Amino acid sequence: MIATKTAIFLDRDGTIIADKNYLKDPSGVELLPEARDAISSLKSAQCMLFLFSNQSGVGRGIISMDDVYRCNLRMMELLGHGSNIFDAICIAPESPDDTPVYRKPSPRFIVEMVEKFDLSKENCYMVGDKESDVLAGINAQINAILIAPDGEVKTSLFEHQENKGTRVFPSLFEFSKWLIGKIQGDPKIRR
């Protein structure tokens, strides 16, 4: 029997790279500490990786989709796994005033990928630094992971019993260590 793939849906700003409002210039792309190692270890563990980023600056007319693509390319260059590192990329360009289509907390992209790649929801993780990331994961009924570098959790979502699958980590790297331990069935890792 072939084990189902583990799939990670990754937010970009504040999760992989430093969150600079409406990042336009690729030279401003800055990987967060150990993000490169985190991505490398998730790739080594044969996880599928998806990039899922809200870019309301496009909808607001502050940056263009082309700016986003160029920044993504720079990020992928810095990550060092080529430009096919992600199995699929979703850039949600809507501003908060637009009717949401893919904009998180909409689960639409996740739901589409689960269906397209026949993924098992219990092996899917939405990872991001905002409440909207966590909510997108919850709305898609997959695991939701909040990255909170300062340890401060700015959401009450975790208090609800029905959101018990949600977890908080200080960085993508710490999440990757935990997940790989879980995948490898390390008894020292709490599940």
Ligand SMILES: [Mg+2]
């Ligand atoms: Mg973010």
